[in-house]
Amino acid sequence: MNEANHEPLWRADTKLPSFPALTEQVYADTVIVGGGITGIITAYMMTKEGKKVVILEADELLNGTTGHTTAKVTAQHNLIYDQLITSVGEDQARMYYEANAEAAHWIKETIEQQGIDCDWQEEAAYVYTNDEEKEKSLQKEAESYKKLGIDGALVDSMPWKVPFKQAVQMNGQARFHPLKFLKPLVEYIVKNGGAIYEHSPAEDIEKGEKPAVLLKSGVKAIGNHVVIATHFPFYDNGFYFAKLYPTRSYVIAIKPKKQFPGGMYITAEQPTRSVRSTVYDGQEALLISGDGHKTGKGQPTAEHYQNLIKFAEKEFGIEKLLFTWSTQDLVPMDKIPYIGKADKDENIYSATGFKKWGMTTSVVAARILSDLIVNKQNRYAELFSPDRFKADPGVKQFVKQQSDVAATFVKGKLDYFFKDGDNLPVNQxxxxxxxxxxxxxxxxxxxxxxxxxxxxxxxxxxxxxxxxxxxxxxxxxxxxxxxxxxxxxxxxxxxxxxxxxxxxxxxxx
The missing domain is CATH 2.102.10.10 (Rieske [2Fe-2S] iron-sulphur domain)
Structure with missing residues (x-):
């Protein structure tokens, strides 16, 4: 097997502009911390409202979770709608679907309006299973589609002829190249008065009528509003660390030996296997992802890539292994992201907990946050509000996750080792x-x-x-x-x- 490139495919074939570090105090209507998809789309929307924006990025634009995504533009967030109906009710579950479906439509509309070439391709999405215990879950999910008016159903066959016991299809979903989509938005922001600063890590926020983002360098960026779009909010006034747990998952990109028939796929059971196609260097490539686990847990990390490679070789054949990369996602306890005011009494906003489905959720977040900032009504604001709490089945799982945290804390204090007389291995x-x-x-x-x-x-x-x-x-x-x-x-x-x-x-x- 050839040695793969360890950066994400998206970054390898997209040259993004570079920006300087912030070295002196700046003012803006909205200061956005985080140069990923949520920060950029929020800045784009605020710029279209005629507002001056500043984006602060600790590293380089689109080099975090956005740059490491599999970029499925879908409201099919695995098996979620039956769970949402149970936990928050049918009306709220329908709103969750509609928010994400509208987000996908916004992306498509923006592509058409701006003439963006970003490999947009509409196709059906499938959740499938070979686990007998999951068959009932898929049947319940299909019933939820009917209740909520979602265009989809149980199916007897899929374009990809993989063995399965049950599959649920959602029609009218899409995939794209996220960096090719976002690059023109970055150019629009800068052309229309926005400022972007890279290598400018934020350390804290000074609250007040005009909140200020304090950088590690000591420089301030002052705004009428501050948006925290940093994956995990660095300003944790909402105690998000107690409401989220981190997971890692892995991606390989291959040039397959077999032709892929289209569609986007994900397994309902663990370990997850997710498949979609894309274009790299003018030829079809497949992205195969999954093998997720809680951060810092599980088998040696390199073995996860080997598991995906074995799966890809079996199902498609590997002519060439192109890329391998991993990503980290945050999962909220009730499976609904936290989007809105980070502090009820301040002009500070945040968005986090996208649980691996950031392409549509980032647009949902940008629309909610930009509407809140300009005092527009947004029908989804309450559903995603960070200060909500609902006693539901998700809480039981959350308590389990947090007890796992406590066990990890104790075990970590006791668990250290090194063999007598052994030299340390190199690069490990x-x-x-x-x-x-x-x-x-x-x-x-x-x-x-x-x-x-x-x-x-x-x-x-x-x-x-x-x-x-x-x-x-x-x-x-x-x-x-x-x-x-x-x-x-x-x-x-x-x-x-x-x-x-x-x-x-x-x-x-």
């Missing part, structure tokens, strides 16, 4: 006993060893090594750190304590 992170303390060690090829205290700076859980991305990941709330301890993904704000860099040597307990 290891948990070691360093002077009586649990520490993380990463050894470079030149023999330099980075040592960090693995205690997450968010709430004290112990991080685990992610060998595929070469990061230290917190299994409790999803913070991720580089080999030297720098924060790569929140909610943590402070780096891991650096215990120093050492030359090549052997440790013993």
């Amino acid at each position: 992170g290891m948990i070691i006993n360093w002077e009586g303390t649990r520490a993380g060690a990463f050894k470079e090829e030149n023999g330099t060893v980075h040592l960090v205290d693995t205690t997450c700076t968010h709430m004290g859980c112990e991080c685990e090594w992610n060998d595929a991305e070469r990061t230290w990941d917190c299994p409790c709330h999803g913070s991720r750190y580089s080999i030297s301890g720098e924060v790569m993904e929140g909610p943590a704000k402070k780096p891991l304590k650096n215990l120093g860099e050492l030359g090549d040597q052997t440790w013993q307990e």
Whole structure:
């Protein structure tokens, strides 16, 4: 098997403009923290309202969850509608569907209005199963489609001739190239007075009539409104860490040996297998994703890619392995994203918890947030409001997730190891006993060893090594750190304590 490119396909074939870091204080009507799809579409909508916007991105535009998506534009968020009818009622479940269906229509309409070439392709989406226990779940989901007026049903066959016991189809869904879609929106924002700053990580917000985003550099961006579109809100006034749990999933892109017949597919059971096609370098490529798990948990990370490769080889044949990448998603306890005011009394807004379905949800978020900012009515605002809470079956699962967090916290404090006399392996992170303390060690090829205290700076859980991305990941709330301890993904704000860099040597307990 050839060595694949480890960056996402979308970024490999799309050259995005670059922007400077913010070095002096700026003012805007709306300051948006986060340069992913939610931040960019919100900025685009606010710009069309005639408002001056500033986007602050800690890294580079579209290099986070958006750049790592599989980019299905669909309201078929696996099996959700029967669950929503049970937990929030038929009217609210219908609103959830309509919000996402309207979001997909907005994307299509924008593509047509702006003349954007982004490989937009409409096709049906399918959830299928080979698990007898899931058959009833799919039947209930199909019944929910009828109740809610969704164009779809149980089907006896699918274009892709994979074995299945039951499948539910949703018609009129789509797929596209997210970066090709978003690049013209970025250009529109800049052309119409907006400002974008990269490598400008935010650290805090100073509340007030005109809230200010304080960067780690000490520079401020002041606005009448602040939108937090940073995947996990860095300003966690809503205690989102207690309402969300982080999951990781994996994607491979292949050039298949067999021709793919079209359609978008996902399994109802675990481990998830999701399949869709795209175009890369003028030829068809398949994106195969899944093998998800809670962040910091499960088998060695590289094995997840091998599982997807085995599946792809069996079903399609692999002429060439093109790309491999992974992504992190946040799952809310009731499966409905949190979108709206981060603080009831302030002009601070946030959007998080998209649970792997960010292409339509990002548009839902941008529409709600931009409407709230300009004081327009939005019929979906209450459904997605961050301050809601409903006692429903999802809470039972949430309590289980949070008890898992507690168990992880305790276990992490006790679980450190390193074999006597063994040299540290090169290019691999290891948990070691360093002077009586649990520490993380990463050894470079030149023999330099980075040592960090693995205690997450968010709430004290112990991080685990992610060998595929070469990061230290917190299994409790999803913070991720580089080999030297720098924060790569929140909610943590402070780096891991650096215990120093050492030359090549052997440790013993």
